[in-house]
Structure formats: structure tokens, C-alpha cells
Amino acid sequence: MIRYVGSRLLTSVVMVLLSTLVIFLIANTVPGDPALVAMGDMAASDPAQVKAFRAEYGLDLPLWEQYGLFLQRLVHGDLGISISSRRPVLDDIVDYAPATLELATIAFILSIVVGLPLGVLAAVRRDSWIDHVARAVSLIGVSAPTFWLAFIMLAIFYGQLDWAPGPGRLDPVSFPPDRITGLLLIDTALQGDWATFHDAAAHLVLPSIVLAMATLGLVTRTTRAAMLEALSQDYVRVARAKGLRRRVIVNGHALPNALLPVVTLGGLAYANLLAGAVMTETVFSWPGLGRYTFRSAVTVDFPAIMAITAIVAAVFVLVNLAVDLSYAMLDPRVTKR
Amino acid sequence: MQEAADLEAAKQGDAEPLLRVRDLRTWFLTDAGPVRAVDGVSFDLAAGETLGIVGESGSGKSVCAKTIMRLLDPPAKIVGGSIEFRGRDLAKLDEEEVRAVRGREIAMVFQDPMTSLNPVLRIAKQLVEAMTAHGRFTAAAARTRAIDLLRRMGVASAQAAVDRYPHQFSGGMRQRVMLAMGVSNEPALLIADEPTTALDVTIQAQILELLRGLNADLGTAVILISHDLGVIANVCARILVMYAGEVVEEGAPEDLLTDPRHPYTWALLHAAPRIDAEAEDRRLVTIEGQPPDPRAWPEGCRFRARCPFAIDKCAEHPDLLPIDATRASRCWVTQAGGALHEPVRPQPQARDAATAVAPQPLLEVRGLSKHFPLPRETLFAEQRVLRAVDGVDLDVMAGETVGLVGESGCGKSTLARLVTRLHEPTGGSIRFAGSDITHATQAEIRPLRRRMQMIFQDPYASLNPRMTVGEILTGPLLLHRIVDGQAAARTRVEELLGLVGLPRQSMQRFPHEFSGGQRQRISIARALALGPDFVVADEPISALDVNIQAQIINLMVDLQERLGLTYLFIAHDLAVVRHVCDRIVVLYLGKVMEIGRAADLFARPLHPYTRTLISAAPVPDPRVERTRRHVPLKGEPPSAMNPPSGCRFRTRCPVAEERCAVEMPPLLPAADGQLVACHFPGRI
């Protein structure tokens, strides 16, 4: 097992490096000169200024040297200076990431906590009303466009009913807590500021539901399919022939097998959520990574794009690693073939 | 003896039987109309009795068993009849009441041990929960008992084994676990549905022995379902024969298997080749046609369309009536008490002159080996190899049939794929029709491909489902330019279909529209399309029912006579191999143990492995079975990754000595051109 973890870790590092290289190459072949975009038309018409700018950001070096430089800095935790904000990219990311982390995690928990039992119930009571509900939920979740959902939710629950607070992470009148982790729920709880805690929680409700919908749909659908598959297996028939109770058969025999594909899907979905949700964050004015990524992309903010790529790649690889390890724990056939 | 006495007691004392099934009808209420899978089954089973159920695929055996266990879900429905078990009608119990019976009073073991255990749960958990579910044992007591039971079932180092996962066990071991699970609550009845069908003969013999022992020691009544009369005769004191959802004959094996009183039993019995009988002709007795459609059973006797004995009265549906004190039959002809005549065997044909002239070797194999590299466990671990075939010498003469036997994993299929050069050999040489094809490239081998063809076990998997039979057969014809143009190809395809006994219209149909037997005919036709003289058949009949097996064997024998074919025939059924082959090669862990003429080898096996293999195969005749010498084979074959030193068979050989561990016995001639690789040939 230890050897297995070690070898998986090693592959993970290689994967991260490879993905930064790939994005580096892609970013350098797409049209759009960051210098021109960043400097504005006026300055860009002065070749001397352009040259200085390129030298400052290392844009005049050969490609492989640029990449080498990037890696070297990366190792030292230096992600470069953002072209558009003119601050260290790391500082930008430290600012934006917690908002996304908080939102994504809540959304993820929501989709698992609802989706998993829903999928299981749908499979066990196949063709009953709960199955129809589950199928409707997965259909809506998978197919409804996120921005549309976001607008509708905001319009109904904030605009019409006024059950939920408006966009943003906090009411304008609330005082943000001192920054410890940047996660509002945790920071307020640590400081015992329960009023702000409630405010932050209330602000999370709508965006996390909107963000969770797609994942929820997928989780429900996958769980249902995996459960149906597991329930049709010979070992389930054997379990029935032993005289086990239905509940034991479902939870003790079918579910552990059905969890395998759900774990894979869940991991991927979580990584996706973390990578930022441009639509949701935009509609809910959520100061998260999704919006930062979007802004960096349109301004061709090269250092920022590279840093985000590296982080997203690392997130994916880490989540994948977590998936593989939990898979190995759930399925004894994995480590010892 | 015990059960015979019990049976008598039950009959005389008029005691209630353990299980009394009356006019049971289980239908599948599908959208396309009811499938009458079980349609009027009645029988009694006394406590401690052993009952066998035989019948061809689809006759309703499994549905019957699952109905007793109440394991069937909608659309299956018990539409009529009763299942009285210890005075209660199981058909009327609600789910919770049934649950208390399942696993506690009636246990069941299923066909496929590979899928019957939950892959993510430890063996211990799966055994323990079977016991704790019924509240008879605490978890700790159940665990101790689980270990004891595994030991009783012959699982090596049971203490450690309970904490393993199913994938770490072989199929035979898993079936032992299933048996342990079955008897763990000391049920009154154990139902075993084809428990050995997926296993090798040697392992089958071990499992059947266990089953007999459980019945004798614990007094557990057993219902054993099988399509193999030999297996049933080996274990059971009474047999039910099922056909088209009903029981057509019932009686003791001694009566039923020597003097069948239903034409279907008669056909079953004569269609299967016997391991203990010499046949003058290789053609077997077969019955025509397919089993009827369970959506619409025919009027009158359901066997009538295929019955060689049918009379006018058979238009009326016969009842299952006693023909004497101990047996019953559902047939108008034998109701009066008459026996069925012996089948008219086809006239033995003089073996044609081809074998008389000095035989020419068509295939010469020397020191052939194939080592498969295994994936490394980690990046730096050493490369391990699996020696699937490890130095095989073999000649196949033109016009003869050579059989290849051995347990699964011994390298039969790899050898077949080597000689047809679907695999690249690791070492040794192969000469086919005089030319060396050991390392021939695909282009070089192309002209020879026409002359050697393969037939596979699973006819469905080897036929492209999206192509019509016509397209499947024309493909190779055009590819190898055997014929010019579509019209000529069509004529040739019609010819081929005629050759394998399929109607011409089959051309436009797709493989899934055919039955298993017909699909195997199609793949034979495909193999014959190019006019080969050498055909390698890898388990061509293993997936088929006895009667269909017989039809395919007859077809292959016919074709050999008409086209002068040479066969390399692989099968795990020894009786079949003995029946169709001139010479037999016995393989064990990639090496040849013995080669000899079929008759000699069976009459006088010289290698201990051959001896044990033969003794493991059941004979469907209790009288013969009683007089046969049984040499049980211990354990399972070791892994081909690190085979034992010296003689590969020594770890399981009953007569092994020290010398066997150090010295590898060479394959040497013994009497009559029989070749054997053993230091002490003929010792058992």
C-alpha cells in the first residue's frame, strides 16, 4: 500500500509538470500579444516601450527559457507578477481562492449528501415516484444552463420572495471577520462572530445550490445506474438467498460496489467546481477564482494564466490521487492484482 | 445407503415429505406475453434425500429452483401450485417469512462461483453474516464456525483464508466457500444449481465428493441441478428429467439411465458420448429440432415434434403417471410398461483408405514454447513470465483427429493459437505441410492461412453481430480471391451452408437470430469457406447442450470424411475427446504428460495425471460407477509463473517420490507408441 501511494504521488508530480508545459505551449501559440493588450493602444504604438515591457516580463526570451524561468520561480513559490493587477499573482490567488474553495466545497457536499441517497433510493424503488423525482433532478441538473438557473433563482428567491440575500459573500453592512483562513464560515466561527456567520451562510445558499445542480444531477444519475448494476449482480442474489434483510443487502452489498464509479465521478466533479465557476460567480458577484480566471483570460494576463493553470492542474492531480487512494481502500482488487 | 433407508422410511411410514411441490407454475409475465418457464411441476423430497434435476437449457430447472427459494421478482409470478415445506406453503409466505426460511432452512449454491461472492467484502464477513442474519450465532461464534467449515470444505489454511478477498481465490475454492456458506445454518435442504458446470473435471469431482459427504454426514437433503447425467448419477438417489417446463420422467438412476422410459431421457442418454465405451462409429444419436417456445407450448405432448416414437395419441397431452412403484413417466408409449428400443445407430462406415497409407505429418511441432511477460508490479520489479506453453513436441498426421486435454490454464488454447500462428512462439519450431512457419510474417503465412482455420468456443463472440451470415461467409472468400465476383461467392456460400446443414435463407439473417448450435454451424462454415485441410477447434461444443453437441460432433465427423480434414480438437470433456479423437495429447502446466491412441490411453493410462483425469470424469451409469476405480486428484494446478521443480505434476501426484522433485521426466516411448513423461509410468 505504501509503495502504491508513493508511486501514485510520483506520477502526480509528473502530471502537474506536463500540464503546465502543455498550457504554456498552447498559450504561446494562440494569437493575442499580452504586451499590446496590457499597455493599451497608445503605449503599444511606441516600439521602445513595448520592448521594455517585454523585457520586464521576460517575454523576449526564447520559449524554453521562459518556461524554465517559470518552473524555477514556481519551485520558490513565486508565480510572477500579474500584468493586469501589477501585484504578485500569488497574492491575487490568496485573495480569490478562499471564496471559491468555500463555495465549491459547500456545493460539493450538497450534491453528494442529496445525490447519493437519491440515486440509491431511485435504484432500490425503481419506477416509483422517487425514481421519477431522481430522474427529473438529474435531467434538470445536467441540462439546465447554469447562468439561466442562477438568474431564475436569484429572481425568485431574492427578487420576488426575498427569502435569500442578494449577491456577494456578505451584506454590505456586515463587517468581514479578521482574515485567518479566508473562509468566512470558519473565520467567523473561530472568532465567535455568529451574526456574520449566519450572514455568510445565508449568502452561500443560492450560489451553492446553483453550482451544485450539475454535479448533483451527475451524482444522482451515476449512483442510480451503478446501484441498478450492482443489484443485478450474482452476489446480490446470493445475499438474498442467505436470508439477509433488504436493507443489509442494499447498504452492505450493493452500495460498496456502486460507490466505486461514484467516487471517480465525485472527485472529477469536485476538481471542476474548484477550478472555478465563471457563470455562478459572475451572476452572484462572487469574488472567486472563476472570475479572476475570466479576467486574466480576456486581458491575456500571461503570468496569471500560467499560475492558475498550474494550480488547477495541481488540484486535478491531487483530487485524482485522492480518488485513486479511496478507490484502493474501497476495492481490494486494485492494489493487489 | 443412509438416504435409501430414509427414503424407505419416509415411504412406508407415510411420513410427511420435507418438500412437496404440486403443479407448480411460474410464468414471466412479459410484454410479449407470458413465458411459461415452469408449467406444471410436481415432486416430493424426503428429509435427507438427494434429488437430481436434468434437462436442456431453458427447460425450467433454474426457474424451478429459484421459485422454491422465492428469489424471483416481477415479471416472474407463481401463477399456480404449491410448495409445501415442513407443512407450510412457501408460495404463500410474505417476504419477511420467506427471509427466515432462506439460508436458514433452505440454502442455495449457484453456478458461477466467480461472481457469487461480493468482490469488495472479505470471505469472513460474507460467511459470518449468513449465520448472524438468522440470530443463531454471535459474530464471534460465527467466525470460529466459518473457519471450521472452510476447513471441512478442504480450504487450505482456513484460518488465514477467511480474511482474504474473493479475487484471491480460484473458482474451485470459491465454490467451497459457497458450500460452506450453504450449510452454515444447518439447513434441511441445499439446492445446488449447476455448482460444477464452470469448473474443471478434477475440481468437479472434488466438489461432488463434498456434496455427497455433506448429505451423508449432516443429513442435508440435496437438490442438484445439472445438464450432465453423469454428475447427477454420481450424487443423487432420484432423478427428475425436465422438458419444456414440466417433469417428463422420474425415477432412480439405476432405472432411468439404463432403461429410460421417456423418449427425451432416451435421447439425452444416447446423445452423450461415454467415457467407458468404445464406439464403432463416431456419429452420435441426435434428435432433430429445437426445444419449443415457452411462450406457446405445443398442444399435446410437448416433445412430439422431435420424438422418434410419436404415435397418433400423442396429440393429447400426457400426464406424469407411475409406471411402477418407484418411477413415473409422461409418455403414452411407455405408459403401458414397455421399454424403448435401442437407437438405430448409423451403419459403421469402413474407415477410408486414407488412414491405411503411410501417414504424412501435416503439422510438426518441436520444443514449442510461449512465455507471456507479465506486467511489472512496480517500475523496478523484475520482469516475470508466465510459461503458458513450455517445450511441446507434437505431430499431427494428415487426416487424423488429435485431441488436446488438460485442466483450464494448462495451455491448450495457447498451443492452438501458436500452431495457427495467431501467437508468435517464444521458442521451438512449427512446420506446417513441410514449410517452417515458426516466425513467418503475416504476409508469408497468408497463403497457408487458407489451409488452416480455427473454430472457437463461443460462436457468438466470434461472429460479427452487425454482418449478415452471407457477408460473414463471403468476406474471406473475396479476401483470399477464392472466387471471382459476387455471384460466384453467393454460390459458394450456399454450398457452405448446405455443408453445415443450414437453410440457404440463413444468408440474409444476423448471428443473433440463430441458436447456439446454429451459430456454431455458421462458424464452422466460415472456417470451411477457404477449403482448409487443417482445422483447429478450441472447445467447439463446450457451450452447447448435449443434443446440440452431438449434432455438431456428427457434422464434424461427416465433414472430415467428405473433405479429408485434419483436426486438432480441444475439449475439457474427456468422453467427447475419447469419442472423436484418434490420438490424445494430455497437457499439464504447459508440458505434454502423455500422448497415445485414444483407445489405449483410456484403457491403460500410463501417466498418473491421465489416470486421475479419467477417474474424475463421471459416468452416467451407477452400475459402472460402482465398479470404477477412483483416484481422487488433490488440490489445484500450481501457478504457471513458478511451476514446481522436476516433474510439474509432482505436487499433486499420488505416487511421487524424491526423484520427481529433482529430475524432470522426459517424454519417452512406452508400449505401442504411447509416449509418457513420468519416472514411474503405469504405477497407478
Ligand SMILES: Nc1ncnc2c1ncn2[C@@H]1O[C@H](COP(=O)(O)OP(=O)(O)OP(=O)(O)O)[C@@H](O)[C@H]1O
Ligand atoms: N427474467 C426472465 N424473463 C423472461 N423469461 C425468462 C427469464 N428468466 C428465464 N426465462 C425463461 O424461462 C425458461 C426457463 O429458464 P431456466 O433458466 O429455468 O432454464 P434452465 O433449465 O435452468 O436452463 P440452463 O440449463 O440454461 O440453466 C427459459 O425459456 C427462459 O428463457
Ligand code: SF4
Ligand atoms: S407421448 Fe408421444 S410424443 Fe410424447 S414422448 Fe411419448 S411417444 Fe413421444
Ligand code: SF4
Ligand atoms: S514423474 Fe513422479 S511426480 Fe511426475 S507423474 Fe511421474 S511419479 Fe508423479
Ligand SMILES: [Mg+2]
Ligand atoms: Mg439454469
